[in-house]
Amino acid sequence: MTEEMRVRPDEVPQWTLTELANELDSTTNAEGTVTGISLHSKHVVPGDLYAALPGASSHGAAFAGVAKARGAVGVLTDPEGAALVTELPEIIVDDARGAIAKLSSFIYGDPSSSFTTIGVTGTQGKTTTTYLAEAALGEHKSAVVGTIGTRIGKMPAPSSLTTPEAPQLQALFAVMREEAIEVCAMEVSSHALVQGRVDGFVFDVAVFLNLGRDHLDFHKDLEDYFLAKAALFTPQHSKHAVINIDDAHGKRLAELTPLPVTTFSTDGNQADWRAVNIRPHRLGTDLEVLGPNGVEVPLSVPLPGVFNVSNALAVIASLAQAGFDPAELAAGIATSTGVPGRMERIDAGQPFTAIVDYAHKPDAVTAVLDALRPVTAGRLIIVIGAGGDRDHGKRPLMGEAAAKHADVVIVTDDNPRKENAAAIRADVMSGAGNGPGLAIEVAGRREAIAQAVAMAHLGDTVVIAGKGHERGQEIRGKIHPFDDREVLIELIESAE
Ligand SMILES: CC(=O)N[C@H]1[C@@H](OP(=O)(O)OP(=O)(O)OC[C@H]2O[C@@H](n3ccc(=O)[nH]c3=O)[C@H](O)[C@@H]2O)O[C@H](CO)[C@@H](O)[C@@H]1O[C@H](C)C(=O)N[C@@H](C)C(=O)N[C@H](CCC(=O)O)C(=O)O
Numbered sequence: 135m136t137e138e139m140r141v142r143p144d145e146v147p148q149w150t151l152t153e154l155a156n157e158l159d160s161t162t163n164a165e166g167t168v169t170g171i172s173l174h175s176k177h178v179v180p181g182d183l184y185a186a187l188p189g190a191s192s193h194g195a196a197f198a199g200v201a202k203a204r205g206a207v208g209v210l211t212d213p214e215g216a217a218l219v220t221e222l223p224e225i226i227v228d229d230a231r232g233a234i235a236k237l238s239s240f241i242y243g244d245p246s247s248s249f250t251t252i253g254v255t256g257t258q259g260k261t262t263t264t265y266l267a268e269a270a271l272g273e274h275k276s277a278v279v280g281t282i283g284t285r286i287g288k289m290p291a292p293s294s295l296t297t298p299e300a301p302q303l304q305a306l307f308a309v310m311r312e313e314a315i316e317v318c319a320m321e322v323s324s325h326a327l328v329q330g331r332v333d334g335f336v337f338d339v340a341v342f343l344n345l346g347r348d349h350l351d352f353h354k355d356l357e358d359y360f361l362a363k364a365a366l367f368t369p370q371h372s373k374h375a376v377i378n379i380d381d382a383h384g385k386r387l388a389e390l391t392p393l394p395v396t397t398f399s400t401d402g403n404q405a406d407w408r409a410v411n412i413r414p415h416r417l418g419t420d421l422e423v424l425g426p427n428g429v430e431v432p433l434s435v436p437l438p439g440v441f442n443v444s445n446a447l448a449v450i451a452s453l454a455q456a457g458f459d460p461a462e463l464a465a466g467i468a469t470s471t472g473v474p475g476r477m478e479r480i481d482a483g484q485p486f487t488a489i490v491d492y493a494h495k496p497d498a499v500t501a502v503l504d505a506l507r508p509v510t511a512g513r514l515i516i517v518i519g520a521g522g523d524r525d526h527g528k529r530p531l532m533g534e535a536a537a538k539h540a541d542v543v544i545v546t547d548d549n550p551r552k553e554n555a556a557a558i559r560a561d562v563m564s565g566a567g568n569g570p571g572l573a574i575e576v577a578g579r580r581e582a583i584a585q586a587v588a589m590a591h592l593g594d595t596v597v598i599a600g601k602g603h604e605r606g607q608e609i610r611g612k613i614h615p616f617d618d619r620e621v622l623i624e625l626i627e628s629a630e
Pocket residue numbers: 173174175176186187188189190191192193194195197294295296297298299323324325326352
């Protein structure tokens with residue numbers, strides 16, 4: 135097993151329940167010493183305050199017994215939850231979700247004020263941008279929080295969700311403070327903003343990458359989704375905005391935000407930071423970056439696609455705003471060894487190019503295929519599916535984008551979760567069937583990848599889209615081991 139960074143600080147906080155209740159203008163019905171806070175019963179460690187919140191499928195108060203058995207000393211909950219809790223002392227507040235981030239930051243002593251925080255939002259590119267920030271920072275001690283997990287000083291520390299819930303996040307911040315981290319670059323999802331996971335502290339810099347179709351199962355419509363993201367660009371959440379004005383919603387946000395704004399563009403727009411003389415090649419892109427006050431630095435982005443130039447510019451603009459030297463940042467980006475499952479090249483001696491990528495939204499599918507087309511002499515073959523229990527509306531649009539930009543589309547399963555896999559494939563096929571090329575449906579992801587490998591020749595590019603770094607496939611609530619990269623290598627080797 136690889137070594138992992140701790141997820142709780144060594145220096146354990148000590149608060150009485152009364153002190154915490156006071157902080158929330160509430161009271162408590164017993165005493166006890168609190169040494170941490172948890173939002174999920176399964177994360178509780180002895181000494182924790184268990185925050186029992188109302189959820190979509192249950193009220194956290196129903197798990198207070200489990201939390202107690204794991205050593206919780208009290209419960210923070212709302213009046214509805216209080217009616218369910220009998221086994222632990224309570225702090226009751228009307229808006230328990232509103233209280234939890236503030237209290238989590240308080241318990242750990244506002245740890246993120248000890249380092250620079252960069253919050254990255256956008257429909258696509260957050261993970262890539264935070265990883266490129268880590269590379270850009272070179273020897274400076276940095277941390278990354280996001281979809282693939284947390285990294286503190288390049289050591290993994292497990293975290294769930296793209297943006298962890300506040301108790302987990304603030305504990306990780308406290309570890310970062312102990313590790314003398316200089317900069318934490320983190321992904322901020324729209325879910326996190328709506329659910330107040332990043333309340334209780336203020337980002338030094340907030341970055342907006344783009345807005346496209348996703349998560350319309352959670353947000354009412356695209357406008358609602360935009361407004362959720364726009365909330366990051368208010369003084370309550372951030373001090374400074376860095377915005378991609380090539381994106382129409384970015385342009386709008388730059389006018390809307392009350393924060394001081396730095397803009398960037400790869401598209402010839404009049405921005406503070408601009409990419410010029412863009413020279414794509416098979417493995418990435420070379421270019422020059424023009425910045426404020428006559429700054430001009432050469433940059434080599436070792437990831438293919440102009441969209442990754444945009445992600446790299448976001449890194450330079452935001453870290454330069456935080457005081458780092460653009461030339462050093464550019465030199466750091468050039469050393470990136472890539473991002474797991476993002477445009478990741480797989481080489482098992484096959485005659486064609488094979489790429490594993492995390493595109494699971496229509497714009498990402500388009501961006502990836504557009505990036506690969508100019509460097510593909512033969513056919514562009516994509517294996518694609520869509521996740522279950524997520525936005526249904528994006529499925530035909532993903533199929534359509536694949537069919538429009540690839541020569542062969544193999545529609546298969548992603549994570550069906552609790553849905554019927556055949557029904558999801560039919561949704562994707564309804565869009566994929568409209569393209570000029572060949573669209574076929576193959577049940578079973580392994581079988582679909584095998585078909586792609588069997589049909590690919592010298593000069594072709596095969597893209598396995600949607601699951602990137604994921605190591606399992608969720609089918610009816612159970613996660614089966616499945617890694618696109620390993621499966622691809624196995625199938626290439628067995629085809630020889
Ligand atoms: C829609 C959504 O964001 N749901 C999150 C939310 O669930 P919920 O409020 O409905 O909770 P619930 O399942 O009804 O449970 C109620 C409460 O009981 C607690 N509980 C529940 C079960 C148990 O055994 N013990 C326990 O303590 C839960 O922690 C929760 O507080 O609060 C839970 C606790 O933190 C999260 O785990 C859950 O994330 C679910 C798993 C999820 O899939 N979220 C995704 C959609 C998400 O947040 N994604 C974003 C964006 C990704 C992207 O950009 O693409 C992310 O930031 O990851």
